[in-house]
Amino acid sequence: xxxxxxxxxxxxxxxxxxxxxxxxxxxxxxxxxxxxxxxxxxxxxxxxxxxxxxxxxxxxxxxxxxxxxxxxxxxxxxxxxxxxxxxxxxxxxxxxxxxxxxxxxxxxxxxxxxxxxxxxxxxxxxxxxxxxxxxxxxxxxxxxxxxxxxxxxxxxxxxxxxxxxxxxxxxxxxxxxxxxxxxxxxxxxxxxxxxxxxxxxxxxx
Amino acid sequence: xxxxxxxxxxxxxxxxxxxxxxxxxxxxxxxxxxxxxxxxxxxxxxxxxxxxxxxxxxxxxxxxxxxxxxxxxxxxxxxxxxxxxxxxxxxxxxxxxxxxxxxxxxxxxxxxxxxxxxxxxxxxxxxxxxxxxxxxxxxxxxxxxxxxxxxxxxxxxxxxxxxxxxxxxxxxxxxxxxxxxxxxxxxxxxxxxxxxxxxxxxxxxxxxxxxxxxxxxxxxxxxxxxxxxxxxxxxxxxxxxxxxxxxxxxxxxxxxxxxxxxxxxxxxxxxxxxxxxxxxxxxxxxxxxxxxxxxxxxxxxxxxxxxxxxxxxxxxxxxxxxxxxxxxxxxxxxxxxxxxxxxxxxxxxxxxxxxxxxxxxxxxxxxxxxxxxxxxxxxxxxxxxxxxxxxxxxxxxxxxxxxxxxxxxxxxxxxxxxxxxxxxxxxxxxxxxxxxxxxxxxxxxxxxxxxxxxxxxxxxxxxxxxxxxxxxxxxxxxxxxxxxxxxxxxxxxxxxxxxxxxxxxxxxxxxxxxxxxxxxxxxxxxxxxxxxxxxxxxxxxxxxxxxxxxxxxxxxxxxxxxxxxxxxxxxxxxxxxxxxxxxxxxxxxxxxxxxxxxxxxxxxxxxxxxxxxxxxxxxxxxxxxxxxxxxxxxxxxxxxxxxxxxxxxxxxx
Amino acid sequence: xxxxxxxxxxxxxxxxxxxxxxxxxxxxxxxxxxxxxxxxxxxxxxxxxxxxxxxxxxxxxxxxxxxxxxxxxxxxxxxxxxxxxxxxxxxxxxxxxxxxxxxx
Ligand code: HEM
Ligand SMILES: [Cu+2]
Numbered sequence: 001x002x003x004x005x006x007x008x009x010x011x012x013x014x015x016x017x018x019x020x021x022x023x024x025x026x027x028x029x030x031x032x033x034x035x036x037x038x039x040x041x042x043x044x045x046x047x048x049x050x051x052x053x054x055x056x057x058x059x060x061x062x063x064x065x066x067x068x069x070x071x072x073x074x075x076x077x078x079x080x081x082x083x084x085x086x087x088x089x090x091x092x093x094x095x096x097x098x099x100x101x102x103x104x105x106x107x108x109x110x111x112x113x114x115x116x117x118x119x120x121x122x123x124x125x126x127x128x129x130x131x132x133x134x135x136x137x138x139x140x141x142x143x144x145x146x147x148x149x150x151x152x153x154x155x156x157x158x159x160x161x162x163x164x165x166x167x168x169x170x171x172x173x174x175x176x177x178x179x180x181x182x183x184x185x186x187x188x189x190x191x192x193x194x195x196x197x198x199x200x201x202x203x204x205x
Numbered sequence: 206x207x208x209x210x211x212x213x214x215x216x217x218x219x220x221x222x223x224x225x226x227x228x229x230x231x232x233x234x235x236x237x238x239x240x241x242x243x244x245x246x247x248x249x250x251x252x253x254x255x256x257x258x259x260x261x262x263x264x265x266x267x268x269x270x271x272x273x274x275x276x277x278x279x280x281x282x283x284x285x286x287x288x289x290x291x292x293x294x295x296x297x298x299x300x301x302x303x304x305x306x307x308x309x310x311x312x313x314x315x316x317x318x319x320x321x322x323x324x325x326x327x328x329x330x331x332x333x334x335x336x337x338x339x340x341x342x343x344x345x346x347x348x349x350x351x352x353x354x355x356x357x358x359x360x361x362x363x364x365x366x367x368x369x370x371x372x373x374x375x376x377x378x379x380x381x382x383x384x385x386x387x388x389x390x391x392x393x394x395x396x397x398x399x400x401x402x403x404x405x406x407x408x409x410x411x412x413x414x415x416x417x418x419x420x421x422x423x424x425x426x427x428x429x430x431x432x433x434x435x436x437x438x439x440x441x442x443x444x445x446x447x448x449x450x451x452x453x454x455x456x457x458x459x460x461x462x463x464x465x466x467x468x469x470x471x472x473x474x475x476x477x478x479x480x481x482x483x484x485x486x487x488x489x490x491x492x493x494x495x496x497x498x499x500x501x502x503x504x505x506x507x508x509x510x511x512x513x514x515x516x517x518x519x520x521x522x523x524x525x526x527x528x529x530x531x532x533x534x535x536x537x538x539x540x541x542x543x544x545x546x547x548x549x550x551x552x553x554x555x556x557x558x559x560x561x562x563x564x565x566x567x568x569x570x571x572x573x574x575x576x577x578x579x580x581x582x583x584x585x586x587x588x589x590x591x592x593x594x595x596x597x598x599x600x601x602x603x604x605x606x607x608x609x610x611x612x613x614x615x616x617x618x619x620x621x622x623x624x625x626x627x628x629x630x631x632x633x634x635x636x637x638x639x640x641x642x643x644x645x646x647x648x649x650x651x652x653x654x655x656x657x658x659x660x661x662x663x664x665x666x667x668x669x670x671x672x673x674x675x676x677x678x679x680x681x682x683x684x685x686x687x688x689x690x691x692x693x694x695x696x697x698x699x700x701x702x703x704x705x706x707x708x709x710x711x712x713x714x715x716x717x718x719x720x721x722x723x724x725x726x727x728x729x730x731x732x733x734x735x736x737x738x739x740x741x742x743x744x745x746x747x748x749x750x751x752x753x754x755x756x757x758x759x760x761x762x763x764x765x766x767x768x769x770x771x772x773x774x775x776x777x778x779x780x781x782x783x784x785x786x787x788x789x790x791x792x793x794x795x796x797x798x799x800x801x802x803x804x805x806x807x808x809x810x811x812x813x814x815x816x817x818x819x820x821x822x823x824x825x826x827x828x829x830x831x832x833x834x835x836x837x838x839x840x841x842x843x844x845x846x847x848x849x850x851x852x853x854x855x856x857x858x
Numbered sequence: 859x860x861x862x863x864x865x866x867x868x869x870x871x872x873x874x875x876x877x878x879x880x881x882x883x884x885x886x887x888x889x890x891x892x893x894x895x896x897x898x899x900x901x902x903x904x905x906x907x908x909x910x911x912x913x914x915x916x917x918x919x920x921x922x923x924x925x926x927x928x929x930x931x932x933x934x935x936x937x938x939x940x941x942x943x944x945x946x947x948x949x950x951x952x953x954x955x956x957x958x959x960x961x962x
Contacts (some may be wrong), residue, residue, distance in 0.1 A: 024419075026931055027418060028411070033943075034444065040947070041947035042485070045950050045953075045955065046467065049954060050474070051740050111861075134469075159830065186926070199909070205903050500892055716936055
């Protein structure tokens with residue numbers, strides 16, 4: 001365990017950075033996140049371009065429910081918080097607490113996906129589908145791409161929980177917990193922009 | 206029965222004798238390869254030494270072999286086109302066939318020839334130049350290579366199964382949309398590029414991390430070799446440009462497979478949004494293939510002028526400036542769309558601005574040559590020829606950047622000539638220069654200089670014979686992508702000259718390939734590891750370099766430190782005993798298996814067999830899962846093995 | 859290289875996770891503030907959108923600094939990468955809207 005006993009507020013080296021491999025991968029992951037940001041930017045740009053291209057189909061004002069997307073938002077914000085706590089407990093060397101917070105995060109993630117699936121199926125039942133208009137195509141793909149990221153995150157988190165449970169906290173698992181944390185917070189950031197540019201803006205424009 | 210016949214008739218491309226010949230050739234070559242491997246019992250060797258390798262040096266060689274094969278295929282496409290255009294009203298190719306051929310030619314040359322060629326050079330030179338043992342993520346590096354390879358194979362498969370894409374390498378909608386282009390050709394384009402593109406993105410992340418975090422002690426950024434600098438800057442462009450390609454391809458795939466409306470006018474989509482996204486990636490892409498070329502020339506010119514590179518800082522800053530500016534010029538590819546004057550003026554200006562840092566670089570090369578003791582080796586000849594040829598391409602580029610004038614030049618042979626001057630005069634010349642320069646490092650022998658010079662002169666002169674007249678024929682009104690033209694427009698003789706030039710380039714390529722064969726058998730062995738009296742660290746180790754690159758990581762004091770090490774006798778430290786065990790990554794079969802699943806999934810989606818796409822996806826996920834749970838992924842090279850290797854290289858006794 | 863990533867603080871080892879709680883509270887406040895702007899005011903859409911985008915950017919910073927430890931590791935490079943990514947993202951969105959809406 002890296003200098004867990006260090007109490008005098010001096011900088012210390014967290015376990016996930018303790019190997020060269022760990023610090024390389026964390027760095028590489030930051031780069032991936034920066035690239036992923038550009039990926040989302042393209043989807044955002046296309047969506048914003050098509051906001052009014054509803055081709056006679058339903059518009060954003062008719063489709064978005066304040067209550068639903070607020071629940072999704074708060075759910076995801078809280079999950080980002082719990083994921084942060086998981087990283088914190090990992091750094092304190094508490095395996096059980098780390099796993100517990102990861103599981104809470106994972107459940108919140110599932111709830112989020114549940115709401116999103118409900119939202120999408122509801123829309124499809126009302127006849128608002130991927131094929132209805134350019135607006136809806138870009139809406140479903142933008143929001144759906146974020147949803148895909150979250151789903152992959154959930155699967156990934158499951159793997160990490162399994163590895164933590166069997167191997168405990170070591171340089172390798174610590175790195176993985178830290179990186180999935182980065183990923184999860186990043187998805188929260190993307191969601192903030194979705195919330196703003198898609199849902200809130202949809203109510204205004 | 207009828208159904209099956211119908212299906213097979215559509216599945217395999219039929220009708221043209223040329224296609225059947227290709228079918229036969231493919232089957233024969235495959236059988237031949239299988240036979241040779243089995244006969245000489247080489248399967249295990251192939252699997253252990255190559256297919257599962259994570260060693261950047263070997264991955265680099267595989268990239269370059271693939272790139273040369275693709276250069277051949279793209280070159281044959283080019284010759285077919287030039288044959289068709291040699292004289293007016295020929296019927297060598299029909300219009301559909303011509304469309305397919307310029308599409309595959311362009312796509313293959315850019316994505317499956319130029320890209321892997323330069324990425325191959327990254328792999329060969331960068332870890333050595335910065336004194337590293339490998340790249341930051343060797344496993345990911347293998348994944349990148351195999352994804353590129355799977356994508357390239359998928360794309361090439363279209364030739365015999367299902368039919369080739371035919372909407373140009375730019376694949377503009379609505380032409381490339383489902384309504385106007387049913388069939389599987391465009392799906393091949395979309396999925397082949399998608400798979401290869403993901404690999405390239407990973408390469409960008411990998412090399413950026415490698416260069417930032419794994420340099421030898423003492424090598425601050427401003428002491429890096431110029432090629433490494435160019436790769437660093439290129440990696441940045443890759444990381445931020447390729448996600449855009451990923452999105453654009455995915456959107457068009459979704460439009461075609463699921464009847465969505467990103468680019469269909471009827472439901473509110475805008476076809477030009479494809480062009481917009483394509484070029485947001487596409488313009489940075491041209492810098493991705495040209496900046497490493499600049500890097501190669503910087504190394505070659507400095508080495509063979511026996512001088513330090515002139516204006517190191519200016520070189521670096523101009524590359525950084527190019528990388529940023531390169532992201533805000535994309536509209537120059539569709540000035541004629543008719544965006545407002547504000548838009549066209551802005552992008553016209555930003556494009557011209559790029560000419561400034563590029564000009565700075567040209568002057569720096571010239572000043573490096575100035576008063577140098579120039580050695581006219583083959584690599585140097587390519588570099589010297591690059592300067593005027595690239596200049597022609599660049600200056601005509603500035604002409605194209607003038608938005609109102611571009612309404613005249615756009616999509617004419619003037620444009621075709623412009624981008625071939627920069628792509629061939631820049632990237633391809635650099636690929637050949639780099640190949641000649643680093644060949645000893647890759648294989649331990651030197652390419653024959655005499656044959657190399659023949660290849661150079663034949664190729665370079667033919668290149669100008671082929672493409673200089675294209676400027677004229679373009680100004681005379683000949684547009685690109687025409688499959689034939691009438692007589693009497695004043696185009697005929699120019700076209701004939703172009704075709705002669707094209708075949709000359711083919712001859713140059715053949716000489717080059719013969720040179721590879723000849724030199725492998727009789728070429729001079731490189732026993733020193735430093736055949737050119739080089740200036741950078743890759744020349745400090747043996748040729749080829751041992752698996753671990755350097756027995757000790759050197760400490761760097763200045764730019765071109767190896768040159769000074771040699772003067773001061775410091776270079777011996779790198780191989781001096783005693784040694785310590787060296788940490789190395791294990792080989793892995795996962796990357797190639799994962800790429801196979803990508804291929805399967807991609808192939809399924811091409812034919813819109815969703816189940817097969819899902820199957821491939823599950824396979825990919827399974828590979829990732831396996832990898833995630835793997836713990837023993839590295840080993841140590843013991844000291845006695847290092848001693849043995851160094852002794853065999855004559856560096857330790 | 860190995861000394862540049864020793865930036866985390868040992869205070870993380872004990873006590874109540876104030877930083878995280880503040881981060882959560884801030885994000886909730888910013889989120890509801892944005893919702894409030896949209897539902898309770900009748901300003902011009904342009905103004906409202908500007909305000910909520912600013913709130914979103916602020917919230918992104920909250921995540922980056924409170925939760926994502928962006929200042930650890932090779933922090934200069936990480937911040938540069940994210941910053942450059944944000945710049946390109948901005949160019950893509952603003953550029954696309956400018957070019958493709960044919961408004962100017
Ligand atoms: C042997 C050398 C080459 C010859 C003779 C050649 C010739 C041609 C010809 C005749 C065309 C089609 C013009 C038209 O009908 O519109 C073309 C297009 C093109 N070439 Fe080449 N080329 C050569 C090498 C290259 C290389 C090395 C690259 C890239 C690195 C390249 C990239 C392209 C591209 C992107 C197109 C546009 C395809 C399209 O219209 O979609 N070519 N080339
Ligand atoms: Cu361009």
